[in-house]
Amino acid sequence: xxxxxxxxxxxxxxxxxxxxxxxxxxxxxxxxxxxxxxxxxxxxxxxxxxxxxxxxxxxxxxxxxxxxxxxxxxxxxxxxxxxxxxxxxxxxxxxxxxxxxxxxxxxxxxxxxxxxxxxxxxxxxxxxxxxxxxxxxxxxxxxxxxxxxxxxxxxxxxxxxxxxxxxxxxxxxxxxxxxxxxxxxxxxxxxxxxxxxxxxxxxxxxxxxxxxxxxxxxxxxxxxxxxxxxxxxxxxxxxxxxxxxxxxxxxxxxxxxxxxxxxxxxxxxxxxxxxxxxxxxxxxxxxxxxxxxxxxxxxxxxxxxxxxxxxxxxxxxxxxxxxxxxxxxxxxxxxxxxxxxxxxxxxxxxxxxxxxxxxxxxxxxxxxxxxxxxxxxxxxxxxxxxxxxxxxxxxxxxxxxxxxxxxxxxxxxxxxxxxxxxxxxxxxxxxxxxxxxxxxxxxxxxxxxxxxxxxxxxxxxxxxxxxxxxxxxxxxxxxxxxxxxxxxxxxxxxxxxxxxxxxxxxxxxxxxxxxxxxxxxxxxxxxxxxxxxxxxxxxxxxxxxxxxxxxxxxxxxxxxxxxxxxxxxxxxxxxxxxxxx
Amino acid sequence: xxxxxxxxxxxxxxxxxxxxxxxxxxxxxxxxxxxxxxxxxxxxxxxxxxxxxxxxxxxxxxxxxxxxxxxxxxxxxxxxxxxxxxxxxxxxxxxxxxxxxxxxxxxxxxxxxxxxxxxxxxxxxxxxxxxxxxxxxxxxxxxxxxxxxxxxxxxxxxxxxxxxxxxxxxxxxxxxxxxxxxxxxxxxxxxxxxxxxxxxxxxxxxxxxxx
Numbered sequence: 001x002x003x004x005x006x007x008x009x010x011x012x013x014x015x016x017x018x019x020x021x022x023x024x025x026x027x028x029x030x031x032x033x034x035x036x037x038x039x040x041x042x043x044x045x046x047x048x049x050x051x052x053x054x055x056x057x058x059x060x061x062x063x064x065x066x067x068x069x070x071x072x073x074x075x076x077x078x079x080x081x082x083x084x085x086x087x088x089x090x091x092x093x094x095x096x097x098x099x100x101x102x103x104x105x106x107x108x109x110x111x112x113x114x115x116x117x118x119x120x121x122x123x124x125x126x127x128x129x130x131x132x133x134x135x136x137x138x139x140x141x142x143x144x145x146x147x148x149x150x151x152x153x154x155x156x157x158x159x160x161x162x163x164x165x166x167x168x169x170x171x172x173x174x175x176x177x178x179x180x181x182x183x184x185x186x187x188x189x190x191x192x193x194x195x196x197x198x199x200x201x202x203x204x205x206x207x208x209x210x211x212x213x214x215x216x217x218x219x220x221x222x223x224x225x226x227x228x229x230x231x232x233x234x235x236x237x238x239x240x241x242x243x244x245x246x247x248x249x250x251x252x253x254x255x256x257x258x259x260x261x262x263x264x265x266x267x268x269x270x271x272x273x274x275x276x277x278x279x280x281x282x283x284x285x286x287x288x289x290x291x292x293x294x295x296x297x298x299x300x301x302x303x304x305x306x307x308x309x310x311x312x313x314x315x316x317x318x319x320x321x322x323x324x325x326x327x328x329x330x331x332x333x334x335x336x337x338x339x340x341x342x343x344x345x346x347x348x349x350x351x352x353x354x355x356x357x358x359x360x361x362x363x364x365x366x367x368x369x370x371x372x373x374x375x376x377x378x379x380x381x382x383x384x385x386x387x388x389x390x391x392x393x394x395x396x397x398x399x400x401x402x403x404x405x406x407x408x409x410x411x412x413x414x415x416x417x418x419x420x421x422x423x424x425x426x427x428x429x430x431x432x433x434x435x436x437x438x439x440x441x442x443x444x445x446x447x448x449x450x451x452x453x454x455x456x457x458x459x460x461x462x463x464x465x466x467x468x469x470x471x472x473x474x475x476x477x478x479x480x481x482x483x484x485x486x487x488x489x490x491x492x493x494x495x496x497x498x499x500x501x502x503x504x505x506x507x508x509x510x511x512x513x514x515x516x517x518x519x520x521x522x523x524x525x526x527x528x529x530x531x532x533x534x535x536x537x538x539x540x541x542x543x544x545x546x547x548x549x550x551x552x553x554x555x556x557x558x559x560x561x562x563x564x565x566x567x568x569x570x571x572x573x574x575x576x577x578x579x580x581x
Numbered sequence: 582x583x584x585x586x587x588x589x590x591x592x593x594x595x596x597x598x599x600x601x602x603x604x605x606x607x608x609x610x611x612x613x614x615x616x617x618x619x620x621x622x623x624x625x626x627x628x629x630x631x632x633x634x635x636x637x638x639x640x641x642x643x644x645x646x647x648x649x650x651x652x653x654x655x656x657x658x659x660x661x662x663x664x665x666x667x668x669x670x671x672x673x674x675x676x677x678x679x680x681x682x683x684x685x686x687x688x689x690x691x692x693x694x695x696x697x698x699x700x701x702x703x704x705x706x707x708x709x710x711x712x713x714x715x716x717x718x719x720x721x722x723x724x725x726x727x728x729x730x731x732x733x734x735x736x737x738x739x740x741x742x743x744x745x746x747x748x749x750x751x752x753x754x755x756x757x758x759x760x761x762x763x764x765x766x767x768x769x770x771x772x773x774x775x776x777x778x779x780x781x782x783x784x785x786x787x788x789x790x791x792x
Contacts, residue, residue: 045756079763088770094780095773098755103763 025142027052028108030060035134038072038513039110041141045101049074049108054520055176055528055539057144058110060135066116067135068128068144068152070537072513073109110141111513113536116151126151128535146181152535153184158219170215172529173540183529183540187221190489190533191435194459194469198476198504199493204524206232207545208491209437209472210250217254217386218553222433222468224386225377225412226250227405229395229439234260234388235273247545249273250388253553259385261377263364263404264392276380279389280370281407283321288312290407291356293453296446297399304352307344314342321367324357362400374411381412384432398443405438410454412436413467420465433466441471442478450480459483476503488532494521508537588697589618590667595691598722599629599674602698603667611668615733617701617709618672620692625679627688628701628709629672630734632725639665672698673725675715685714703741710738713757720761728768731758732775739779751780 027047033039039060043049052074060067078084083104090096112135114128128151156171169184190212197212199205210233216222226233235249251258251273262268262275269275288308291298295305312319322328332338335353339346359365380387389408394400412434422429438444438455450456458467460483476484477499485507492504501518505511508530514537518528521539530537543549589612590602600620604611612618616631645652645660676685701709719731735754739747755773762769 079759080766082766086766086770089774092777092781094751094755094777097752098759098773102756102759103766103769 025145027058027141027143028106029141030110030135030137030139033110033134035112035131038510039069039112039134041108041110042077043101043106043108045105047101047106049076049106052106052108053176054517055526057149057175057178057538058108058141059144059148060110060112060139060141061118062135062139064118065135066118066121066126066148066151067112067131067139068114068116068148068536069110069112070517070539071108072111072510073516075107075109076104077107078104108141109513111510114152121151128152144175144178146178149175149178149181149183153182153538154186156182156184168215168219168221170212170219171543172211172215173527173542176526176539176541183534183538185489185529185533187215187219187533191216191222191433191468192463193488193532194471194486195489195491195531195533196441196471196473196476196484196487197491197493198473198495198500199527200495200497200500200523201474202523203493204542205472205474205493206230207247208493208527208542209233209470211543211545211549212470212491213250213386213435213437214253214549214553216435217250217257220384222435223381223384224388224435224437225381225408226386226388226437227401227408227439228388228390229401231267231271231390231392231395233437234258234390235268235271248550248555250386253550253555254386257384257386258388259380260388260390261373262390262392263394263400264390267392268390273390275390277373277376279373279404279408280364280366281373281404282366282368282370283324284317284369286320286359286365286403286407288319289410290403293406293444293449294399294402296449297402297443298355298358300352300355301348303345303348304355307342307348307352310342310344320356320359323353324360358399359403362394362397362403364394364400364404374408374415377408378412378415381434382432398440401440402443405444406454409436409458413454413458413465416465416467431466433463433468435468435470437470437472439472441469441473442475445471445479445483447480450483456480456483459486474500476500479503481506489529489534490531492518492521492528492530493526494518494523510537586699589700590670590698592620592692592694592696592698593667593669594694597674597687597691599632599672599724600692601669601671604634604670605667608662611670612700613733613737615730615737617706617734617737618698619701619705620696620698622677622688622690622692622696625677625688627674627677627692628683628705629674630719630730631670632673632730633669633671635669635671637666637669641665671725673719673722673730675718676709678709683709685709685712685718687718706737707741710734710741713754716754716757716761728772728775732772732779735776736779739783747783748780751776751783 026044028041028043030039031042052071054071054073056071058069058071060069080103088095088099112131115131116126116128120126154169156169159167159169161167168187170187171182172185173183175181175183197205197209213224213226213233216224228234233249234251236246251260259276260268260273261277261279263279265275265278291308292305311323315322329335329338332341335349336346339349377387391401416431416434419429419431444453444455445459455469458469471487473479477497484503490504495501495504495518501515505514508514514528517539521528525542526539527542528537528539589606590604593601593603611634612631614631617628618631619626619628642660642664674688676683677688716731719727735751739750742750755776758769758772
């Protein structure tokens, strides 16, 4: 018999264990703690601290309840501080076996998250409830089994509750160090309120956002309008690994359900996309409110913003075209004459004109009357087609991104408000729930502008008008705190900045403990999800966005598609085609 | 108790915590320091650890030592066998057996004077020393050299274990000591270091991964 095993068997025989306790999963026992500050668990002598990572789930089973918690800190402890001053001789195998795990041992800190009633579990209907109490002294702590994790998160797929309400649980990833367990999030709850995907540059925000959007599309939970700044959502994107490879865009995964709109037709075509529509707006469609949000990036002063409104009041819809047109200004005897007539300082108008003149570089703004892009987008959305708006080369210009996103969102939101109000009288007007995805969200939701912009309004309204946001950002600390507190579901990849970490946990219970979890995330592929769509905070190894994912989304690879098409044709008695695309 | 067992001696004086017996066997060695011995008290057997041996002088020994410059080996052996005062052996009571159950507690009553004392067999020692509650009794006793006695007793207990179980026994005992002496790091270390030498001598231990 192996001596170590003999020792353990001998010690297990000495240690009185509760009958039926699974020793292989046991980690230790609760020794102290509180509901507000979490639980302290002393690890058993045969457990190594190195095998435990923050973010892992544990369970504590009492007579009546199953408590669910997450490891939020790991620590070294001892029974006597003298061990720190005079360490024992660990080169001696006997002394090492004696001291390790007994005099010096591991301690983990657990944040209790949920509790389930044992009678409900026995009846096969576990109902996770927020913790209102904690397990008693020396309650055994064990790693959560796959079955127990499934109790909490619910199995993947569509579920109908007793009231007949549907819920779609989408597999977003796997818990750390657990195989064959799927962590799901409730898509209905995710789109019910605004959500956020946060992470520093290069952590995979776009991949994760694309994953979430694919889930929404596949399960028809809402329609999406995606402001695709870097052309990564609609058609092919590329990985950020050192070996770059192409990954499929949403239109490729869901042909017929996703439309690509573009601001830069030539760029979209060069990348192989075949856009459904080219978005153009005319100068006459632009309102001062559309430009006001660009005050930061265009360096517009309060006086200049005020002047825009005066111009619009005096000149009407054509204010911008007239203001930027030398010929049209002649009617006012030049800029000075206009300033005099409007009772505005000439320097203010001159500076404003100089700054607004930069809009001329955007070839998606037309001098002539153009098609109403807003109606076109709404038309697609109401037919439950998802719209990805590619910015092409304009994506690198933040002014273009802000202008268009603000321009379209203001108008679409206004239409949604009308539709929603009409639906109170006639339910057939009920608009399809809409999720608007914006990148570089802190530019839209900066504390200086968030209270006045449409994005701040949408975030604060929750789902009042069936419109919510999915904000994708690397600097959550730049987002207005009031808006941040309204972000229902927060998916957070690795973050470095203390300010950003603090912002993500704003208004979250047990935030100080979860910070440790966030700090421990790998720089790629791991995310902390918390909020409305998950019953408790969870760290996941995110699902891979690969051919297996494509297949699960219903995508059929080229060769398989050819084989299936050929088979269908044969079955229909037709001729085999020479070439299939 | 099997009356065919050799009697090691008889009780000279006793108390609840222990007793002293006179070793009277002329042709055998007295029990070693840390050995387990037993005696009957009513319908129970009291077990104890040998912690002291005292060889007292007598008038004859003093006379011979004073008068003779050189002693023959034959005379020395003769004197040792015919000594007038017995070797006094002190025992610390650590438990008792009653109704077939062993209790690691002080006995309800001390043994009477002249009660015979017997050595425990390896099987009895294994049964009595399997659990470690008696450690506290030893550690708390101020009259015996408790650290040395505990090391000797643990070594004795390990030596009575079945093949392959000596090392697990030593590890179990060591871990119990870490619990009892959590507040006294130096005392704990002193005991464990003594045990470590014995442990290493049993046979080489497979490497246990650190951490």
